[in-house]
Amino acid sequence: MRLVRIPKERVGALIGTDGETKGFIERRTGVKMRIDTEGEVDIEDNPQDPLAALKVMDLVKAIGRGFSPHRAFRLLDEDEYLEVIELGDFVGKKGDQLARVRARLIGSNGKTRRIIEDLTGANMSIYGSTVSLIGNSIQLPIAKTAVEMILRGSEHATVYRYLERSRATLRIAEMGFI
Secondary structure: OEEEEOOHHHHHHHHOHHHHHHHHHHHHHOOOEEEOOOOEEEEOOEOOEOOHHHHHHHHHHHHHOOOOHHHHHHHHOOOEEEEEEEOHHHHOOOHHHHHHHHHHHHOHHHHHHHHHHHHHOOEEEEEOOEEEEEEEOOHHHHHHHHHHHHHOOOOHHHHHHHHHHHHHHHHHHHOOOO
């Protein structure tokens, strides 16, 4: 039995309309979940697949960190991982600083977030005091580096150049050479 806590306002997204999302996760993984209204999720191990409970833990955390269930389902595939970065580790706990770095990560009309997602293939969610990424073992380090560059104060143009230079690595990986 494993316990994961998610924000109360994300419980509905985890359960889904008429329990659709929860049911899909349980059918696909063979793992049973008990979800209470306070945001506590109990995950039972699947004896046939010991790793299934760990994948479901990451999936539940991803939904709790603001990903839509559809995007979070990517974590059920092989070589897909979740990375959660605490914004407070870079700027402290001051609300105005958190708002500033969240705005820098999103960009005007979502431009920065969209560029990071488009150029790396990773998915990104900014929720509360965290930024979360879902991607494979090639995409995730590149997207994480781009996010950390922005959090450390790099100019957006510098980050975009880094992402453009990294595209070659991503293309080679897509072809299966890495």
